[in-house]
Amino acid sequence: xxxxxxxxxxxxxxxxxxxxxxxxxxxxxxxxxxxxxxxxxxxxxxxxxxxxxxxxxxxxxxxxxxxxxxxxxxxxxxxxxxxxxxxxxxxxxxxxxxxxxxxxxxxxxxxxxxxxxxxxxxxxxxxxxxxxxxxxxxxxxxxxxxxxxxxxxxxxxxxxxxxxxxxxxxxxxxxxxxxxxxxxxxxxxxxxxxxxxxxxxxxxxxxxxxxxxxxxxxxxxxxxxxxxxxxxxxxxxxxxxxxxxxxxxxxxxxxxxxxxxxxxxxxxxxxxxxxxxxxxxxxxxxxxxxxxxxxxxxxxxxxxxxxxxxxxxxxxxxxxxxxxxxxxxxxxxxxxxxxxxxxxxxxxxxxxxxxxxxxxxxxxxxxxxxxxxxxxxxxxxxxxxxxxxxxxxxxxxxxxxxxxxxxxxxxxxxxxxxxxxxxxxxxxxxxxxxxxxxxxxxxxxxxxxxxxxxxxxxxxxxxxxxxxxxxxxxxxxxxxxxxxxxxxxxxxx
Amino acid sequence: xxxxxxxxxxxxxxxxxxxxxxxxxxxxxxxxxxxxxxxxxxxxxxxxxxxxxxxxxxxxxxxxxxxxxxxxxxxxxxxxxxxxxxxxxxxxxxxxxxxxxxxxxxxxxxxxxxxxxxxxxxxxxxxxxxxxxx
Numbered sequence: 242x243x244x245x246x247x248x249x250x251x252x253x254x255x256x257x258x259x260x261x262x263x264x265x266x267x268x269x270x271x272x273x274x275x276x277x278x279x280x281x282x283x284x285x286x287x288x289x290x291x292x293x294x295x296x297x298x299x300x301x302x303x304x305x306x307x308x309x310x311x312x313x314x315x316x317x318x319x320x321x322x323x324x325x326x327x328x329x330x331x332x333x334x335x336x337x338x339x340x341x342x343x344x345x346x347x348x349x350x351x352x353x354x355x356x357x358x359x360x361x362x363x364x365x366x367x368x369x370x371x372x373x374x375x376x377x378x379x380x381x382x383x384x385x386x387x388x389x390x391x392x393x394x395x396x397x398x399x400x401x402x403x404x405x406x407x408x409x410x411x412x413x414x415x416x417x418x419x420x421x422x423x424x425x426x427x428x429x430x431x432x433x434x435x436x437x438x439x440x441x442x443x444x445x446x447x448x449x450x451x452x453x454x455x456x457x458x459x460x461x462x463x464x465x466x467x468x469x470x471x472x473x474x475x476x477x478x479x480x481x482x483x484x485x486x487x488x489x490x491x492x493x494x495x496x497x498x499x500x501x502x503x504x505x506x507x508x509x510x511x512x513x514x515x516x517x518x519x520x521x522x523x524x525x526x527x528x529x530x531x532x533x534x535x536x537x538x539x540x541x542x543x544x545x546x547x548x549x550x551x552x553x554x555x556x557x558x559x560x561x562x563x564x565x566x567x568x569x570x571x572x573x574x575x576x577x578x579x580x581x582x583x584x585x586x587x588x589x590x591x592x593x594x595x596x597x598x599x600x601x602x603x604x605x606x607x608x609x610x611x612x613x614x615x616x617x618x619x620x621x622x623x624x625x626x627x628x629x630x631x632x633x634x635x636x637x638x639x640x641x642x643x644x645x646x647x648x649x650x651x652x653x654x655x656x657x658x659x660x661x662x663x664x665x666x667x668x669x670x671x672x673x674x675x676x677x678x679x680x681x682x683x684x685x686x687x688x689x690x691x692x693x694x695x696x697x698x699x700x701x702x703x704x705x706x707x708x709x710x711x712x713x714x715x716x717x718x719x720x721x722x723x724x725x726x727x728x729x730x731x732x733x734x
Numbered sequence: 735x736x737x738x739x740x741x742x743x744x745x746x747x748x749x750x751x752x753x754x755x756x757x758x759x760x761x762x763x764x765x766x767x768x769x770x771x772x773x774x775x776x777x778x779x780x781x782x783x784x785x786x787x788x789x790x791x792x793x794x795x796x797x798x799x800x801x802x803x804x805x806x807x808x809x810x811x812x813x814x815x816x817x818x819x820x821x822x823x824x825x826x827x828x829x830x831x832x833x834x835x836x837x838x839x840x841x842x843x844x845x846x847x848x849x850x851x852x853x854x855x856x857x858x859x860x861x862x863x864x865x866x867x868x
Contacts, residue, residue, distance in 0.1 A: 657803040657804060660804055714774075714802050715774035715776060715802055715828075718774075718776035718777070718802060719776045719777075719827065719828070
């Protein structure tokens with residue numbers, strides 16, 4: 242494949258076709274609408290291209306994209322499962338797709354009913370009392386949950402609580418959200434089995450007595466391991482006056498098997514773009530609804546979907562609410578897709594999803610443990626973490642292995658995360674892959690391990706078959722060049 | 735690494751910072767092992783504007799280092815008043831990779847308790863420490 246020029250480099254002056262219809266209202270000069278100081282003095286150098294140039298350009302780019310519809314995508318912690326096409330069919334129904342968000346409740350009964358029921362489903366799956374569907378992604382759920390926890394403590398006059406505890410393997414969003422919510426984060430160490438070190442937890446709780454606001458945790462954690470001490474951890478944090486926040490990024494492992502509410506968590510977010518099969522990547526849109534235990538319900542953002550004898554309606558939040566966190570009740574069409582997924586699977590189907598996700602991960606882990614180091618050797622949940630330490634000693638790093646995988650039309654695993662594993666490769670196959678695909682990946686990983694021993698240069702120089710080889714990621718990070726500028730001025734302006 | 739001292743002159747913290755004491759001035763950076771683990775350093779957040787106005791306790795956070803792999807916190811291995819911060823690192827974070835014990839130094843502190851250095855590892859102990867942790 243040749244390189245594809247930018248859209249700005251295509252076309253010719255005057256080639257743009259008029260796509261906009263004639264105005265059907267009186268035209269007014271631009272400077273009557275916008276102050277002259279904000280107006281350009283020269284026209285923007287926009288591309289002037291024909292329709293077929295536009296279509297071919299973006300079709301070619303889309304053919305170079307890699308997605309779960311093209312191949313295996315075991316990107317750990319991201320749950321890149323297949324997105325069933327029926328989700329798209331339902332989200333395309335005109336009654337959903339063309340619904341104005343500010344229409345009167347009486348005109349949106351089906352949509353509010355859907356959100357009302359979705360809230361109940363998520364509450365049941367998470368073991369929570371009520372749910373807000375507003376947060377647009379997991380990290381948005383985190384900040385919303387922390388604001389609720391803060392409002393709860395403050396409502397009790399408990400204003401000295403400024404510390405959020407976060408395990409050392411946590412997703413980076415956890416400390417980022419806690420910092421944004423004006424908390425100080427304190428790291429909890431992992432023990433030899435990969436769970437929270439209870440002795441360190443005890444010492445940390447004592448050291449910050451009276452100041453613990455919350456513990457943020459994901460279970461299974463980022464090593465893909467279920468922390469069996471969670472009930473004890475929850476008891477100790479609650480005894481210290483803290484709340485427990487569940488990062489739902491790994492919820493694909495537990496649906497229908499256990500619930501964060503039963504483990505002792507007070508706030509839970511679910512990433513619908515992971516667990517509930519809504520599209521994922523490319524920057525969104527996602528959805529990160531949060532559920533809360535009964536004592537936190539008064540602090541939820543509003544409005545919330547409600548129902549009485551005359552039908553469904555939006556009910557305003559009470560006086561203790563932290564207020565809206567997003568306009569128009571969340572990413573509605575993402576929520577339609579998640580609703581479709583939950584209804585298509587049903588309770589038994591969701592449990593089967595999690596069981597299969599766990600089985601697939603263990604299948605690959607056991608097949609590869611002879612070729613790669615397995616730092617925590619115990620049954621994993623929906624994902625697991627290998628170390629490329631053995632290969633690194635031969636000069637082949639986790640990054641090199643990831644690049645080599647690209648030559649075989651698969652996406653690499655997450656690498657160098659979690660930070661507590663040296664040369665980490667975090668592999669999450671998801672439940673939607675066939676046995677044949679899992680076997681292909683296993684064979685490839687064994688092949689790469691063999692290449693690292695026998696012919697390392699083929700790994701070190703990978704990828705060989707992609708449009709571009711290794712990009713200079715260091716230069717891109719040190720001197721980012723984010724804006725294309727023409728080498729010469731456009732011929733006419 | 736032509737301008738580098740031999741690590742034999744240095745003391746090391748378990749968080750991978752090194753210290754070299756000249757009189758009462760301690761020069762601080764991160765170890766060769768640390769820069770190799772991090773990979774290419776792309777950004778540093780150091781207290782450039784605080785020289786002469788700030789002091790650090792041993793173990794306190796003095797900055798952050800960001801590489802293509804990860805962001806890590808930097809901790810003062812000894813206590814002391816901040817004397818200077820390496821200006822060259824503002825524009826050339828790659829010096830940390832190229833010359834961790836030389837041009838890639840980060841801070842100098844006027845140490846308040848030279849005995850604190852005795853709690854740190856010497857080069858041999860640090861080499862054993864890094865072998866053991868990986």
